[in-house]
Amino acid sequence: MDTIERISPINLFICFGATLMALTLISAFSGFLALGEFFISTFILIINIIISVVAAWPIYRYWFHTKMSMDDEQFNLEVGKREKVTGRWSEFDEVSLVHLGRGRMGVRLYYRDKDDFVEIPASDLKLDASSLRFKAIKLTRAASK
């Protein structure tokens, strides 16, 4: 089974930015409660940046890090620690290419027997979404025969 695992710098940066923003807000409100004005010193800002750099990686691993393994019969998809999907190609009957926002592309697989789908975030795996879509179409058709 081929395994694809890539670090997404954009998502990693989002984790860093969100952490820094949250810490900055907390610092500013703490400063307001202590001194009566919204104030962040350079020292606090540097500490916040260091904490954000350290915290970004585990947050990214939990929320965004995508790992996929596949062969001709099935695939396993992990999106962070919060979403794990295992599917057989024969379970799906329709495949589409989707725009997930921020220029990210993915492949959507619709279940044959239920009104649900699985989304493979191809851009996060640094895969060509269009090629992956054609491959998924081929595999779902072959598996359903």
Next chain:
Amino acid sequence: MLDEYILHLEKELLTGKARWVADFTESFRNRQIGDTFFDMLVTGKTRPKGLFLSRIFAFFFTPNYKVACLVRSVTDGMSLDRLRLAGILRTVEKFMKRNEIDWSWVIIAKEGGFPETLKNFVQTYRVREVGVALVDVSSGDMTTSSSFIGKNLERYAKAPKAK
């Protein structure tokens, strides 16, 4: 060449210039609608998702229309006359009604020119909610229907220039 054009168009719709018109989000290939096979069906909405502020702006100022773009290629062994095209457009209109789609683009792509009778039919096609374009992929010529939605296709469904 037709496959390349459809791939190019798909990219334009999902992530390119066409996003100024609608937020096309999902593309299906080889979709059968009624008795007609379309090479591509792209669906979306006119209200973009965006981040916080653009989402609020879109909620108040942008209509939330469901839209679709259907592409059908015409290969050598396939004949397409006025009656067949009228049948395809009727199928699209039914599909729109069934799925509550507010407006659609229908693109017929071919390597080579279209007969004058077909061009005249498209130019005089009067349904406002459906924009139709005949695209000659090899020369880049395009004939569109005269509605506002049809005229828009001139900008977004152009065949890429050959390298």
